[in-house]
Amino acid sequence: xxxxxxxxxxxxxxxxVQYGCIAHCAFEYVGEFVSCSGPSMEPTIxxxxxxxxxxxxxxxxxxxxxxxxxxxxxxxxxxxxxxxVMGLEGDKVCTSGPSDIFKTHTYVPRGxxxxxxxxxxxxxxxxxxxxIPYALIRGRVCLKVMRIQSHFLTYILPQRPxxxxxxxxxxxxxxxxxQEFFFSSIKQNK
Amino acid sequence: xxxxxxxxxxxxxxxxVQYGCIAHCAFEYVGEFVSCSGPSMEPTIxxxxxxxxxxxxxxxxxxxxxxxxxxxxxxxxxxxxxxxVMGLEGDKVCTSGPSDIFKTHTYVPRGxxxxxxxxxxxxxxxxxxxxIPYALIRGRVCLKMWPPHSxxxxxxxxxxxxIL
Numbered sequence: 001x002x003x004x005x006x007x008x009x010x011x012x013x014x015x016x017v018q019y020g021c022i023a024h025c026a027f028e029y030v031g032e033f034v035s036c037s038g039p040s041m042e043p044t045i046x047x048x049x050x051x052x053x054x055x056x057x058x059x060x061x062x063x064x065x066x067x068x069x070x071x072x073x074x075x076x077x078x079x080x081x082x083x084x085v086m087g088l089e090g091d092k093v094c095t096s097g098p099s100d101i102f103k104t105h106t107y108v109p110r111g112x113x114x115x116x117x118x119x120x121x122x123x124x125x126x127x128x129x130x131x132i133p134y135a136l137i138r139g140r141v142c143l144k145v146m147r148i149q150s151h152f153l154t155y156i157l158p159q160r161p162x163x164x165x166x167x168x169x170x171x172x173x174x175x176x177x178x179q180e181f182f183f184s185s186i187k188q189n190k
Numbered sequence: 191x192x193x194x195x196x197x198x199x200x201x202x203x204x205x206x207v208q209y210g211c212i213a214h215c216a217f218e219y220v221g222e223f224v225s226c227s228g229p230s231m232e233p234t235i236x237x238x239x240x241x242x243x244x245x246x247x248x249x250x251x252x253x254x255x256x257x258x259x260x261x262x263x264x265x266x267x268x269x270x271x272x273x274x275v276m277g278l279e280g281d282k283v284c285t286s287g288p289s290d291i292f293k294t295h296t297y298v299p300r301g302x303x304x305x306x307x308x309x310x311x312x313x314x315x316x317x318x319x320x321x322i323p324y325a326l327i328r329g330r331v332c333l334k335m336w337p338p339h340s341x342x343x344x345x346x347x348x349x350x351x352x353i354l
Contacts, residue, residue: 018208024218025211061267072325075301077251111265135262136325 031055031139034070036082040117040124044068044157045082045144051157053139063113063134065091068141068157071115074132082141083125087114089134095127113137221245221329224260226272230307230314234258234345235272240336241344243329253303253324255281256347258331261305264322272331273315274347277304279324285317303327308348 031054036045045051045068053070057063065085073079087093087108096104108114112131117123126132144155221244226235235241235258243260247253255275263269277283277298286294298304302321307313316322334340 018212021211021215022208025214028214028218072323073301074323074325075299077301077323077325109265111263111267133262133264133267133323133326135264135267136323 027055029055029059031142033145034080034082034139034141038082039122040119041068041082041084042119042122044084044118045141050145051082051141052143052145053141055139057140058137061134063137063140064088069113069115070138070141071132072136072138074129074136080138081115081125083115083117083123085113086116086126087131089113093126111135217245219245219249221332223335224270224272224329224331228272229312230309231258231272231274232309232312233348234274234308235331235334238336239334239340241272241331242333242335243331245329247330248327251324253327253330254278258344259303259305260328260331261322262326262328264319264326270328271305271315273305273307273313275303276306276316276347277321279303283316301325306349310349 031052034051034053036049036051037047039047051068057067058069063069063085065088067085068082069085070080070082073081089108089110089112091108091114092105093108093114094103095106096102108131111134113134114126114131116125116127141157144157146155221242224241224243226239226241227237229237247257248259253259253275255278258272258274260270260272263271279298279300279302281298281304282295283298283304284293285296286292298321301324303324304316304321306315306317331344334342334344
């Protein structure tokens with residue numbers, strides 16, 4: 001009886017480890033859902049928004065200017081930051097504020113990226129701590145998921161911060177339209 | 191017959207993915223074998239040595255001064271570097287050479303480490319590119335596996351007196 005119990009426990013642990021490893025690899029190589037907090041990416045991503053960050057672009061080194069990325073914080077290895085890539089290696093970035101008389105520039109070194117939050121007044125980013133190594137980037141944020149009543153609406157995030165109102169709202173309009181059509185047709189079939 | 195072949199292929203792919211994921215997690219959370227190249231860690235680690243780097247210390251944030259670590263290169267995300275940790279966050283490290291008259295010092299910022307190779311004359315490390323974020327560290331080298339005559343735990347730093 002004890003032996004049967006031991007065998008069952010070992011096989012349960014074995015299955016847990018097996019499926020845990022598969023899930024971990026899915027999060028590592030495909031993508032993961034991330035809950036963002038803080039005001040530094042407003043109005044694109046607000047506090048408590050859930051986004052989906054994919055890992056494929058980062059593994060293939062295809063992160064481009066304008067992408068929103070999740071990266072490990074250079075000052076705390078256990079925390080992540082969510083910012084927009086405003087400069088790749090070799091780019092010239094402006095380090096002075098809009099109110100400064102004398103403009104200062106710097107070049108992003110090899111293997112680094114320059115990150116800035118969309119909410120420039122309330123964001124600690126590369127303007128204060130400099131460019132961060134590319135290897136700290138974990139994934140690229142591609143979708144924002146919002147739940148309204150019983151629908152999950154997904155928004156494709158724009159490539160530029162504070163994009164023109166017309167273009168920013170047109171895309172989610174089509175996504176919402178598609179979702180409404182899709183879910184309503186499912187309800188009718190039921 | 192074709193259906194049997196398809197089922198066998200799918201189950202083979204399924205097993206490969208399954209065991210590949212388990213192996214990947216073992217390398218990610220336990221440790222991995224690394225082949226080192228370059229002269230920057232001589233005489234502790236020479237060219238073409240194979241070492242075992244464990245991941246547990248790094249995940250539990252227990253990397254200490256004097257540990258040899260494998261880290262991602264800050265200048266090339268696809269390359270790794272192997273250096274010794276000579277300063278943790280908050281430490282005061284000496285940035286001037288031994289032949290300089292005026293000694294200069296700097297403090298390692300929060301969340302960063304100061305890396306130096308054992309072969310100080312022939313090593314590109316934090317003395318040239320500054321401290322690197324702790325999050326770039328992949329693992330701590332704990333054993334040398336190859337060549338067999340130098341198998342075992344690695345030696346202490348040959349450069350003492352630089353940590354203040």
